[in-house]
Amino acid sequence: MERVNTETLDWLVGSGILDDVETVERYRQAKYGWLGARTYPYAQHHTLRLVTDWCVWLFAFDDAFCESDRRAAEMARALPQLIVALDDLEGVDEADDVFAKALLEIKGRIVKYGDEDQLDRWRSVTKDYLFAQVWEAANREDEVVPSLDDYIFMRRRTGAMLTVFALIDVASGYSLTPAEWRHPRVRAITESANDVVVWDNDLISYAKESGEGNSRNNLVSVLVSHRGYSRQQAMEVIGTMRNRAIDEMVTLRPSLEALGSEAVLAYVRGLEFWISGSVDYSLTSSRYTGAWQRDDRMPGPQ
Numbered sequence: 001m002e003r004v005n006t007e008t009l010d011w012l013v014g015s016g017i018l019d020d021v022e023t024v025e026r027y028r029q030a031k032y033g034w035l036g037a038r039t040y041p042y043a044q045h046h047t048l049r050l051v052t053d054w055c056v057w058l059f060a061f062d063d064a065f066c067e068s069d070r071r072a073a074e075m076a077r078a079l080p081q082l083i084v085a086l087d088d089l090e091g092v093d094e095a096d097d098v099f100a101k102a103l104l105e106i107k108g109r110i111v112k113y114g115d116e117d118q119l120d121r122w123r124s125v126t127k128d129y130l131f132a133q134v135w136e137a138a139n140r141e142d143e144v145v146p147s148l149d150d151y152i153f154m155r156r157r158t159g160a161m162l163t164v165f166a167l168i169d170v171a172s173g174y175s176l177t178p179a180e181w182r183h184p185r186v187r188a189i190t191e192s193a194n195d196v197v198v199w200d201n202d203l204i205s206y207a208k209e210s211g212e213g214n215s216r217n218n219l220v221s222v223l224v225s226h227r228g229y230s231r232q233q234a235m236e237v238i239g240t241m242r243n244r245a246i247d248e249m250v251t252l253r254p255s256l257e258a259l260g261s262e263a264v265l266a267y268v269r270g271l272e273f274w275i276s277g278s279v280d281y282s283l284t285s286s287r288y289t290g291a292w293q294r295d296d297r298m299p300g301p302q
Contacts, residue, residue, distance in 0.1 A: 005033025038277030132157035159198035168270030
């Protein structure tokens with residue numbers, strides 16, 4: 001794990017995405033390589049590097065664009081180079097934007113280690129993630145707390161989980177067929193796992209986001225604003241919602257096992273690793289624990 005953690009940070013610094021000593025040190029302390037090791041424990045070194053580098057790209061993009069005061073129009077204008085990097089099957093020799101350059105390099109490794117179907121899945125859900133960030137930015141800019149239904153729908157996209165789930169079968173070595181990826185029960189268990197991870201993240205990151213513009217894009221804030229709950233009540237409701245999603249995954253698992261596909265089983269195990277691994281990582285990473293120590297309001301009832 002430590003080797004990948006060091007290599008991933010070196011890759012991110014070399015990409016030019018991190019441009020100051022303070023930010024580099026903050027990323028070093030957060031130990032993002034441990035997230036990859038906990039969520040893809042079955043991956044070999046080369047694919048573990050791929051998925052960990054992708055996760056740290058997402059963290060860096062989140063910090064630069066989503067946890068900032070960037071306006072929706074500015075976010076939208078940043079998208080063309082990223083979309084070109086994703087869509088140009090022949091590759092792009094040069095890109096001006098450091099995020100686009102790093103995205104090209106990540107895509108090249110998916111081409112190397114995966115197949116065309118896996119690349120297409122990752123490309124499609126990554127575009128959904130990028131466009132969803134404009135929606136988040138509009139909420140920040142207009143000081144809007146989205147409705148519960150809108151938030152649940154869009155959080156499945158803004159959370160980027162589909163982009164990391166799309167790399168599970170690349171990392172496991174068991175490739176899902178297009179029919180398996182689109183199977184209704186595979187889609188259902190994916191949706192439930194997505195909900196669990198992003199709702200966990202909303203609870204864990206609330207201290208980090210509380211009082212900032214992006215706090216409106218958090219399930220705690222949505223429930224407080226639209227249902228009249230206290231923060232503590234909202235957190236308890238989210239816990240109940242999470243448990244229902246876990247129950248749905250447990251209910252779906254036997255029917256997925258009955259498909260007799262090792263690739264499907266490996267994918268389901270990958271979803272389960274993501275749920276446990278992301279919680280384990282978040283409860284020990286300075287990205288989140290530092291915010292808890294600074295916020296003496298948590299987890300108060302107001």
